[in-house]
Amino acid sequence: MLTTKEAAELLGITPRRVQELIKNGALTARKASGVWLIDKDSVDTRLRSATKRGGRPRRGHGKSEIAFTLMNRTHEVAQLVYSRSRKDFTHIGADVDRAHAPIGVFTPSKPVSLDSFRIWWRGRGIPLARIGLASLLAEAAVDVPDELVQRNLGLSLSDQYWIRPQGSGLAWKDINFFNNAFDDVSLSIAPFAPEGKAAAAKPDNTSDGNLQKYWTCEGDRRILHKAGAHLNQEPYNELVATALHRRILNACDYVPYSLEGAGTSALSTCDVFLTDEEEYVPAFYVNQHANADDRLTDYERYVANCEELGVTGVKDALDRMIVCDDIIANYDRHWRNFGLVRNVNTLTCRPAPIFDSGSSLWCNISLEELRAGEHSFTSAQFHSSPAKQMLLVEDMSWFDGDKLEGFVDEALEILSRNDALTARLPYLKEALTWRLRRMIDIAEWS
Incomplete structure (x- = not known):
């Protein structure tokens, strides 16, 4: 079961909109101690529906599908395919290193689930309830927080996960935020870099919570x-x-x-x-x-x-x-x-x-x-x-x-x-x- 806030973050909508979806029956939920608990399967179903609707591809961004490897530091976890037209991942290989995979995403007793990965990936982004989000997105010239996660290749200061573009030659030691000054992290060859310049990769792009925040790097x-x-x-x-x-x-x-x-x-x-x-x-x-x-x-x-x-x-x-x-x-x-x-x-x-x-x-x-x-x-x-x-x-x-x-x-x-x-x-x-x-x-x- 998910809280209203958790369902909102996964669906990319506001908590108020989640409550509206509960009232009109679009999401299955029950109240416990005065708090709405939303059925995870109904959230997954809505996510699948949104993915099928897709979106128009951007111009000038090369081929429509990109192959990635989900990495945990230097460990290869899974093979992924990302669709530019749908702005989402469309395939995950069945051969997953479950030991190094995110806990709770690829559970030991269940088949590999693309939907579970998508939910986890969206959860890496800045929540829609973040104070000052509109100005932050405008400054970065993106429409939604998901685009900042992509721009970071998922890199964060909360864990060691990232996605390596196939054939890119990117190495964790050169791009992680733990050991590199933020200004030195160059993702200019990454597929989500703004045209004509390096991607503005920084840990602020993958920070959680509703209050305004930012990271600085001072020596170690x-x-x-x-x-x-x-x-x-x-x-x-x-x-x-x-x-x-x-x-x-x-x-x-x-x-x-x-x-x-x-x-x-x-x-x-x-x-x-x-x-x-x-x-x-x-x-x-x-x-x-x-x-x-x-x-x-x-x-x-x-x-x-x-x-x-x-x-x-x-x-x-x-x-x-x-x-x-x-x-x-x-x-x-x-x-x-x-x-x-x-x-x-x-x-x-x-x-x-x-x-x-x-x-x-x-x-x-x-x-x-x-x-x-x-x-x-x-x-x-x-x-x-x-x-x-x-x-x-x-x-x-x-x-x-x-x-x-x-x-x-x-x-x-x-x-x-x-x-x-x-x-x-x-x-x-x-x-x-x-x-x-x-x-x-x-x-x-x-």
């Missing part, structure tokens, strides 16, 4: 810079989350964030948490891997699939994530911003560190709602009720409430750096204090 560091929304609270929330994580977690359990700039212009920054031999596997794809037992809850299925992949410590990692998200009221821990890290050479997996905690601390509600004493929130992954989600936590022995003495004051000091939040601070202090005391009580009762 690859740094993500991310903005906020209305009051620009999200970058400060990332700093608050880092303060929380630093107090109660091990350094390997989270991604630390810093702040760049000030006020409503500040950005959060963090280093890429992968090496050039690793890929990030979102939980969404982990749950597509093998275990399709409908009797299992989403949580049970995720744990079972992680164990099938040989992951150790997955429940411990989930306990820490759920507890930390509960304290700061993270309402957007969805199925694409937690998951696993896999080494693409050894194929071993581990839980990914906690990252992307900016959508928290009630930044999505009004000042009036805060004044009314709104201390709850709606969680997004295993259960919409935070209280019921907390019941999944099996071990609180790692949680040391004494280490959180002074945390609320530290959080308020961070948030006070943004003058736009001044009126909200007293109510944020009250709400955060309430949630922290509640968590300390839960830990003592455990």
